[in-house]
Structure formats: C-alpha cells, structure tokens
Amino acid sequence: MVPYQLYKQHMQKIADVKNALAVLQWDQETYLPAKGASFRGQQIATLSELIHQLSTEESLGNLLEELKAKEDLADNEKRNVALNWEDYNKQKKYSSAFVRLLTETISKSFHSWIQARKENSFAIFENDLHQLIELKKQETDILGFASHPYDALLDEFEKGCTVELLDKTFTGIRPSLKNLLDSITTRNQVEDSFLNQFFPRQDQWNFGMYLIEQLGFDKEAGRQDISEHPFTTSFNKNDVRITTRINENDFSSMTWSCIHEAGHALYEQGLPENEYGLPCGEYASLSIHESQSRLWENNIGRSMEFWKYQYSKLKNFFPEQLGEISVNEFYEGINKVHPSLIRTEADELTYHFHVMIRYELEKLLIEGNLTAHDIPAYWNEQYAKYLGVRVPDDKKGCLQDVHWSHGSFGYFATYSLGSFYAAQFFAASQKQIPDLSEAIENGNTQPVLSWLRSHIHQYGRMYTSEELCRKVSGEVLDIRYFLQYLIDKYKKIYQF
Amino acid sequence: MVPYQLYKQHMQKIADVKNALAVLQWDQETYLPAKGASFRGQQIATLSELIHQLSTEESLGNLLEELKAKEDLADNEKRNVALNWEDYNKQKKYSSAFVRLLTETISKSFHSWIQARKENSFAIFENDLHQLIELKKQETDILGFASHPYDALLDEFEKGCTVELLDKTFTGIRPSLKNLLDSITTRNQVEDSFLNQFFPRQDQWNFGMYLIEQLGFDKEAGRQDISEHPFTTSFNKNDVRITTRINENDFSSMTWSCIHEAGHALYEQGLPENEYGLPCGEYASLSIHESQSRLWENNIGRSMEFWKYQYSKLKNFFPEQLGEISVNEFYEGINKVHPSLIRTEADELTYHFHVMIRYELEKLLIEGNLTAHDIPAYWNEQYAKYLGVRVPDDKKGCLQDVHWSHGSFGYFATYSLGSFYAAQFFAASQKQIPDLSEAIENGNTQPVLSWLRSHIHQYGRMYTSEELCRKVSGEVLDIRYFLQYLIDKYKKIYQF
Numbered sequence: 001m002v003p004y005q006l007y008k009q010h011m012q013k014i015a016d017v018k019n020a021l022a023v024l025q026w027d028q029e030t031y032l033p034a035k036g037a038s039f040r041g042q043q044i045a046t047l048s049e050l051i052h053q054l055s056t057e058e059s060l061g062n063l064l065e066e067l068k069a070k071e072d073l074a075d076n077e078k079r080n081v082a083l084n085w086e087d088y089n090k091q092k093k094y095s096s097a098f099v100r101l102l103t104e105t106i107s108k109s110f111h112s113w114i115q116a117r118k119e120n121s122f123a124i125f126e127n128d129l130h131q132l133i134e135l136k137k138q139e140t141d142i143l144g145f146a147s148h149p150y151d152a153l154l155d156e157f158e159k160g161c162t163v164e165l166l167d168k169t170f171t172g173i174r175p176s177l178k179n180l181l182d183s184i185t186t187r188n189q190v191e192d193s194f195l196n197q198f199f200p201r202q203d204q205w206n207f208g209m210y211l212i213e214q215l216g217f218d219k220e221a222g223r224q225d226i227s228e229h230p231f232t233t234s235f236n237k238n239d240v241r242i243t244t245r246i247n248e249n250d251f252s253s254m255t256w257s258c259i260h261e262a263g264h265a266l267y268e269q270g271l272p273e274n275e276y277g278l279p280c281g282e283y284a285s286l287s288i289h290e291s292q293s294r295l296w297e298n299n300i301g302r303s304m305e306f307w308k309y310q311y312s313k314l315k316n317f318f319p320e321q322l323g324e325i326s327v328n329e330f331y332e333g334i335n336k337v338h339p340s341l342i343r344t345e346a347d348e349l350t351y352h353f354h355v356m357i358r359y360e361l362e363k364l365l366i367e368g369n370l371t372a373h374d375i376p377a378y379w380n381e382q383y384a385k386y387l388g389v390r391v392p393d394d395k396k397g398c399l400q401d402v403h404w405s406h407g408s409f410g411y412f413a414t415y416s417l418g419s420f421y422a423a424q425f426f427a428a429s430q431k432q433i434p435d436l437s438e439a440i441e442n443g444n445t446q447p448v449l450s451w452l453r454s455h456i457h458q459y460g461r462m463y464t465s466e467e468l469c470r471k472v473s474g475e476v477l478d479i480r481y482f483l484q485y486l487i488d489k490y491k492k493i494y495q496f
Numbered sequence: 497m498v499p500y501q502l503y504k505q506h507m508q509k510i511a512d513v514k515n516a517l518a519v520l521q522w523d524q525e526t527y528l529p530a531k532g533a534s535f536r537g538q539q540i541a542t543l544s545e546l547i548h549q550l551s552t553e554e555s556l557g558n559l560l561e562e563l564k565a566k567e568d569l570a571d572n573e574k575r576n577v578a579l580n581w582e583d584y585n586k587q588k589k590y591s592s593a594f595v596r597l598l599t600e601t602i603s604k605s606f607h608s609w610i611q612a613r614k615e616n617s618f619a620i621f622e623n624d625l626h627q628l629i630e631l632k633k634q635e636t637d638i639l640g641f642a643s644h645p646y647d648a649l650l651d652e653f654e655k656g657c658t659v660e661l662l663d664k665t666f667t668g669i670r671p672s673l674k675n676l677l678d679s680i681t682t683r684n685q686v687e688d689s690f691l692n693q694f695f696p697r698q699d700q701w702n703f704g705m706y707l708i709e710q711l712g713f714d715k716e717a718g719r720q721d722i723s724e725h726p727f728t729t730s731f732n733k734n735d736v737r738i739t740t741r742i743n744e745n746d747f748s749s750m751t752w753s754c755i756h757e758a759g760h761a762l763y764e765q766g767l768p769e770n771e772y773g774l775p776c777g778e779y780a781s782l783s784i785h786e787s788q789s790r791l792w793e794n795n796i797g798r799s800m801e802f803w804k805y806q807y808s809k810l811k812n813f814f815p816e817q818l819g820e821i822s823v824n825e826f827y828e829g830i831n832k833v834h835p836s837l838i839r840t841e842a843d844e845l846t847y848h849f850h851v852m853i854r855y856e857l858e859k860l861l862i863e864g865n866l867t868a869h870d871i872p873a874y875w876n877e878q879y880a881k882y883l884g885v886r887v888p889d890d891k892k893g894c895l896q897d898v899h900w901s902h903g904s905f906g907y908f909a910t911y912s913l914g915s916f917y918a919a920q921f922f923a924a925s926q927k928q929i930p931d932l933s934e935a936i937e938n939g940n941t942q943p944v945l946s947w948l949r950s951h952i953h954q955y956g957r958m959y960t961s962e963e964l965c966r967k968v969s970g971e972v973l974d975i976r977y978f979l980q981y982l983i984d985k986y987k988k989i990y991q992f
Contacts, residue, residue, distance in 0.1 A: 016542035020516050027519055035717040036735030046512035221531040239532030
C-alpha cells in the first residue's frame with residue numbers, strides 16, 4: 001500500500017473511534033437513563049485514551065514525515081498531511097501526566113460547577129476553577145506562543161486567532177454597538193409578549209421538524225431529538241444529529257435553536273464524503289461553523305423575507321396563539337433588542353457584549369491579572385457597565401456557561417466571529433445570487449444552501465477561515481458588514 | 497499496583513470498548529438514519545478490531561498466567577482468571593487472516609440473506625452460506641473438539657454443551673411433545689381471534705411500559721425503545737435497554753416480547769456491579785439468560801395467576817376490544833397451541849420442534865452429511881413430519897432466521913434449554929416461596945424477582961449452567977419439569 005493510503009487508513013481508524021465516542025456523548029444528552037451516567041463517563045474516558053494513543057503512534061509520525069517530503073501529492077493531500085503533522089506534533093507535546101491531571105481536574109470542575117449552579121454559589125466552583133486556570137496557564141507554556149499566552153488557547157479553537165486580532169476587532173465594533181444600543185433603548189419598545197403564550201409541545205415539535213426540512217436538512221442523513229441544551233453532532237456526513245428543547249411558554253426557545261442547529265447540520269451534511277477522517281473532510285474552523293448556524297438563524301431566520309412566506313405556515317400550527325398577530329408585529333417581536341443576563345437568550349446586538357465580557361475576563365485570567373476569586377465581582381461590574389443590568393445571583397451571572405468547567409478557555413470569541421462572517425457571507429450571497437430576496441419570500445431557501453455548498457461546504461478544511469473568507473467575499477473579515485446589517489434592520493424596526 | 501488490579505483494569509478497558517460497540521449497535525437498530533448505515537458498519541468493524549487486539553495482548557496473557565499460579569485469590573477472582581485465561585487462549589488460536597475472511601464472509605452472507613428474503617429465494621443465499629459453513633467446519637478444527645465437530649461450535653454459545661448431551665435431551669423429550677401435540681390437535685380448538693382486533697399503537701406502548709414496570713424493570717437503569725426485531729442489550733447493570741415492536745392488529749406480538757425482553761433485562765439489572773468487565777459480572781450462559789426471559793414470558797406471563805390480576809388492568813387500556821372477553825377466554829386464547837411456520841411466533845409446545853429441526857440440520861451440515869444446497873428440501877420435509885405444515889416458500893421456511901447469516905451455528909439449542917431451565921427454576925421457586933401463587937394473583941411478582949436475584953442473578957458467571965441449576969433446584973437439568981408444566985397447563989385448557 002502506498003504511504004498516503006496507509007496514512008488515510010490510520011486516520012479513518014481514529015475517526016471511527018472519535019465518532020463512536022460522539023455517539024456515546026449524543027446518547028448521554030438524549031437517551032441515557034439516569035443511573036447510567038457513571039459507567040458512561042468511564043467508557044468515554046477509555047475511548048478518549050485510545051484516541052490519544054492512536055493519534056500519537058510513532059508509526060503515524062513516521063508516515064507523516066515521509067509524506068511531508070513528497071512532492072507528487074495533490075493539493076488536498078498536501079493540506080491533509082500538513083494539518084495532521086501539526087496536530088501530531090501538538091499532541092506529542094503533552095505528557096501523559098499532564099493530560100491525566102487536566103482530565104481529572106476538568107471532571108472535578110464539571111461536577112463542582114453543577115453543584116455550584118444547584119446551590120447558586122460561585123464559591124463552590126471557585127477552587128476547582130482556580131486549579132483549572134493554573135493548568136491552562138501551564139498549557140500555554142507547553143504549547144508555546146509568540147506574543148500573548150492567551151494566543152496559545154485561542155489557537156486551539158480558531159487556528160491563527162490572536163489577542164492582537166481580537167482586540168482590534170472588538171475595539172473596532174464595541175463603540176458602534178454601544179451607540180446602536182443606546183439609540184434603540186431610548187425608543188419605544190416593541191411588543192413580543194405574544195411569544196410567551198402557551199405553545200403545546202407536540203405542535204412546536206411538528207413545526208420545528210417542518211422548518212428544518214424546509215431549510216434542506218436531509219432527514220435520511222440525520223435526525224432531531226430533544227436534549228436539555230441544543231447541540232449538533234456528526235458521526236459522518238450521512239449521520240448528522242441535532243437536538244432542540246421545547247419550552248411551552250416560550251415559542252422562541254425551540255424555533256431559533258432549531259434553525260441554528262439546522263444551520264450547523266447543513267454544513268456537516270455538505271462536507272466532502274471521500275475525505276472522511278481527514279482534515280479536508282472536516283469543517284474549516286469553529287467560527288466558520290458558527291457562521292453557518294448564524295446565517296440561517298439570523299440573516300435568514302429573523303428576516304422579513306423568510307417570514308413573509310413562513311408566517312402563514314406557522315399560523316396553521318398555532319391559529320389561536322397567532323391569529324391576531326400580523327407578520328409585521330411578529331417580525332418586530334422576534335427582533336426585539338433588550339439587554340439581558342443570559343448569553344444564549346440574547347438578541348443579535350447585545351449578544352456580542354456577553355462575548356466581549358468573557359473574552360476580556362479570560363484574557364485577564366490567563367495573563368494572571370485576575371484570579372478565579374475575582375470573577376463574580378468583575379462579571380457583575382461589566383454587565384452593569386455594558387448592558388446596564390444588575391446581576392442578581394451567580395447562576396444568572398458567571399455560572400451560566402458550561403465552557404470553563406470543561407476547560408474551554410478561548411472558545412467564546414468564535415461565536416462573535418461567526419456572526420461577523422455570517423453577515424459578510426450573506427452579503428456576498430445577496431450580490432451573487434440573482435433574485436435571492438424574491439426566492440426567500442416565496443419560501444425557497446435552496447439557492448442559499450446551494451451557494452453555501454459550492455462556496456464553503458465542499459471545501460471542508462482545505463482553506464483557513466481567512467482564505468475562505470477571501471475566496472467567498474473577495475475580502476478579509478470586515479466587521480462593517482455585520483454593523484451595516486444590524487443598522488439596516490434596527491433602523492426600520494425602531495425608526496431612528 | 498498488584499497484578500489482579502492490573503488485570504481487572506485491562507479487562508474493564510476492554511469492557512468499555514465492548515459496551516461502546518454495543519451502544520453503536522443499539523443505535524443502529526433504533527435511531528440510525530437510513531443513510532448512516534455504511535459508515536456505522538465501518539465504525540463497528542474498527543471497534544471490533546480494537547477489542548480483538550486488546551483481548552489478545554501479550555501483556556494480558558502474561559498477567560493471566562501469573563495470576564493462575566497464585567493461590568491467595570478469592571474464589572470469584574480465581575473463577576474470573578480461569579475463564580479469561582480460557583478465552584485468551586481461544587482468541588489466540590485464530591489467525592488474523594481467518595478472522596478477516598470470516599468477517600468478510602459474514603458481511604457478504606448477511607447482505608445476500610437480506611436479498612434472498614426480499615426475493616423469496618434461498619438460491620440467492622446458498623452460495624455465501626455454503627462458504628460460511630465451510631469456514632465454520634474449519635473453525636471446529638481450529639478450536640478442537642473431543643468427540644463431535646459440532647461440539648466446538650455449541651461450546652461457543654453454551655460452555656460444556658455437546659451433541660451427546662443435546663441428543664439425549666431432545667431424544668428424551670421429542671416423543672412426549674409429539675404425544676402431547678397429538679392429544680391437543682384432536683380436541684376442540686380454542687378461540688383467539690380477539691387478539692387480532694385493532695389495538696392502537698400508543699395504547700399498546702403504554703400498556704407495555706406499565707407491564708415492564710410491574711415486573712420490576714428499573715426505568716432509571718434502562719429504557720425501552722422500538723425496533724424491527726425486539727432485543728435486549730446492556731452497557732452495564734445501570735444501563736440495560738430493551739426494545740419491542742408493535743403490530744396494531746396483533747396484541748400478542750408486543751405484549752409477550754415485552755415481557756420476554758424484560759425478563760432478560762431483569763437479569764442484567766441484577767448482575768453484580770463490582771465485577772464490571774469481569775466474567776463474574778456477566779450472565780452465566782445463554783441458556784440461563786433465556787431461562788430468565790422465558791420464566792417471565794411463559795411460566796408467569798402466560799399463567800392464570802398473573803392475568804387474574806393484570807387482566808382487569810389490561811381491560812382499562814382496551815375496554816372496547818376486550819370488554820366481552822372473560823379472563824378465562826383470554827387465558828385460553830393466549831395459550832392456544834397451533835403448529836405453525838415461524839419459530840418466533842410459535843406457542844410454548846411446538847416451539848421446540850422448530851429448534852430441534854434446526855439443531856439436527858446444523859449437525860448434519862457441520863458433519864458434512866448435508867450441504868447448503870440440501871437445506872430447503874430437508875427443512876420442508878421436517879416441518880411436514882413434525883408439525884404437519886406445508887412450507888409455502890423459503891421466506892416462511894429456511895430463510896426465516898438471521899442466525900446463519902451471522903455465522904451463528906450452535907445457538908438455537910440454547911432457546912430450548914432456556915425453557916427447560918425456566919420450568920425447573922420456576923418449580924423450585926414455587927416450592928421455596930411461601931404463598932407465591934397468591935402473591936402473583938394479587939399483582940405482586942416481586943417475590944419471584946427477589947428469589948431470582950438471590951439464587952441466580954447475584955452470582956453472575958461464578959457457576960456453570962449445570963452448577964447453578966444444581967444450586968437452585970438441588971438437581972441437574974431434568975426435562976420432566978418442563979413436560980409436567982406443559983401437561984398441567986394443556987390438560988386443563990384442552991380437557992384431555
């Protein structure tokens with residue numbers, strides 16, 4: 001067998017174990033009986049260990065080194081080898097002792113986070129979080145960095161992402177967002193209480209299933225289930241699973257999480273099948289993944305064009321609840337801007353303050369200019385400063401996200417980048433697809449999906465986020481697209 | 497770490513991967529989207545390969561050899577080491593080439609079996625089945641055997657089971673069953689057409705969930721789902737899953753498969769937790785497993801005592817369908833004896849002819865006195881001879897079971913042994929539990945479960961089937977218990 005085939009075979013074996021692990025995790029969030037949790041944790045740990053072993057096998061390193069020297073590989077093959085070589089060397093940097101300590105600390109932290117949330121007290125989480133932050137600081141030394149230690153962690157979630165780049169991006173957008181927010185909050189508030197009527201579970205489920213099918217989700221190559229926190233997981237492009245949650249007194253909760261996860265799923269279902277297990281068969285980056293979910297959730301799923309068609313369909317599901325509400329009222333209600341405490345419930349504008357607060361906080365923690373103990377005070381102060389809201393308790397404050405308890409420092413920024421990319425991509429699609437608005441107004445979003453498939457999905461991880469952005473839109477990421485999108489939308493709704 | 501701990505750790509690692517594999521298989525039968533099948537097959541193959549590697553690692557062999565020589569181990573520890581040593585040496589006998597060839601042939605055979613069923617033609621399956629039989633014959637040489645080659649395969653499913661033993665058992669019971677069947681078929685037939693009214697899906701599901709809870713199935717440590725063929729799988733004693741199927745025009749299909757699988761599940765939920773991954777944490781044998789499912793399904797689930805209480809509950813679920821049917825009529829209907837074509841739909845008596853026909857046939861195939869080509873003719877002849885039924889086509893004949901396409905030769909006998917053990921165990925429980933009939937008549941089957949837990953479940957694989965039988969009933973397996981159970985039941989119903 002030629003070396004590239006041997007390498008591919010090894011990577012596909014790793015992918016099979018990774019995907020088996022993903023099935024265990026999916027099952028854990030959807031169908032696992034209560035008492036099954038502890039053994040499941042053990043099974044997941046064992047598979048993780050096997051994956052680490054397979055990913056750092058000497059024979060794989062030798063193969064990659066041999067392939068790196070070859071000049072007759074195709075471009076995608078070169079890209080696969082280069083990315084796996086990078087990953088291999090990164091994995092090799094970790095000692096087993098460090099990995100074990102980190103895994104144990106994460107496991108402890110997750111449990112104390114759960115407990116802290118239950119008792120609504122950050123103090124219960126503080127000690128474990130402190131240890132975790134110390135380990136993450138050590139990790140920045142293990143991984144190495146050019147200018148700022150936080151760069152090493154950001155790079156884990158978004159290759160090439162740095163403090164310099166994010167500082168510039170967030171500093172650029174913060175004042176404009178603040179101005180926009182001020183303009184909005186001084187206007188009359190829009191009415192959205194109709195979203196909080198009683199919407200029966202089964203009807204919501206049926207509408208959600210209708211929606212994801214409308215968007216192009218292939219139900220033969222995936223499924224939707226219920227979980228506490230909505231997520232998307234993929235075991236291969238022919239088995240992509242999303243989950244949603246249903247709150248019978250809040251129509252928004254299910255609907256836009258459904259569209260959001262479907263956006264992620266459409267990306268996964270569009271990745272190249274023949275690159276299974278290899279980088280070019282994977283998503284480009286977390287921010288690009290998020291751009292797909294947000295483009296569908298917001299740029300399309302909160303647009304007037306979309307609801308012009310879908311609102312009459314929706315009314316068939318809920319004639320009593322929405323009979324008296326016009327499509328204009330509906331559109332304004334679902335786009336209401338209102339500073340609030342919980343990131344995942346935030347509107348499109350204030351959302352980014354939630355992210356920026358976390359970003360600045362993580363930076364300070366990794367720099368060592370703040371410690372775990374300082375988090376609640378800092379958090380509450382920033383929420384007052386940027387969003388004008390008083391944080392009543394830790395559960396609605398610094399305990400709201402699971403990320404830190406998982407050891408994920410450097411993740412949040414990709415959420416904002418996702419929105420920024422989404423706006424730029426959607427603007428490009430509007431330019432490039434003839435009569436797009438008209439198609440969407442007629443209930444046809446297929447042109448968008450086709451455009452995303454051919455401009456983004458089919459490339460997998462062939463290009464970096466930046467290269468892809470340039471390929472798609474002709475420019476690097478430019479926050480003005482996102483700002484303009486918000487201004488256009490809110491000027492009409494809030495009439496300023 | 498002491499050697500026993502090291503060994504235990506290694507076995508638990510293998511168990512974790514085996515259980516991950518079992519989750520993949522469970523998912524495949526319940527929730528896998530249509531297009532996900534091919535990648536899932538690949539993921540299952542990769543995990544199987546990893547399990548084989550881990551099970552045959554030199555270091556494990558060395559540990560086992562060291563432990564075998566130790567005299568200070570507890571009895572359960574000795575038993576674990578002995579069984580794993582046996583298994584290790586057996587695994588080692590297989591060359592990778594043979595394993596690969598067998599796996600490939602099984603995969604091919606399974607697909608041609610599916611195809612053969614679709615087109616209702618054994619000829620499509622014949623060639624692959626022929627190759628599979630040839631490989632199984634080779635396997636008997638690889639494994640070795642004392643007297644009959646089929647013994648090597650029987651031993652795979654039921655340790656210690658031999659042609660000599662089964663010939664004796666089946667020869668002993670065949671004439672009595674035939675006499676009993678003749679007595680019944682000359683009498684008036686009982687009425688059971690009320691079981692084939694329309695029983696709506698959701699109501700059947702609800703009744704099934706009610707039933708398994710009544711029997712003591714712990715829903716916090718397991719769940720029930722829907723699949724095409726009902727089965728039980730366990731990822732550990734705290735996560736035991738069963739499936740059922742629902743036919744809206746046949747009330748029996750769901751009900752007794754539900755009780756049957758619950759019986760398997762109650763056993764798994766009762767295995768010792770602290771022996772996870774080790775033989776003593778596993779079921780004793782397939783026939784003992786089957787004894788549990790059949791004891792609940794038949795000895796309890798088709799008894800007058802059980803339905804005296806449960807029938808009024810059942811009527812609340814289906815007042816229209818069963819309002820006019822008395823508990824006596826119901827009891828007789830669900831115990832109707834009627835020679836038929838399909839094993840899984842057979843009554844308690846004729847069931848064993850289905851098994852004996854398959855047993856004799858497999859023996860002839862492995863001996864080389866019949867070939868795959870001869871199967872349909874032999875099959876049809878035997879069904880005419882023992883059950884007096886004409887087999888109209890292969891689908892209702894020799895293509896009905898999946899077992900051969902999986903390479904499982906030697907499995908069927910454990911089904912009959914299960915019924916025989918069940919009768920003997922139930923007779924023992926009737927002797928040992930005071931007022932058992934009264935308890936069951938009052939809707940309380942907990943005494944049976946407690947008795948099974950303390951006499952069978954808690955021991956895992958500490959004892960062989962035979963040792964366990966002796967421990968539970970004071971005797972070795974004696975088919976007279978089963979015969980007496982049938983005679984008592986049918987004499988009353990058919991009045992002879």
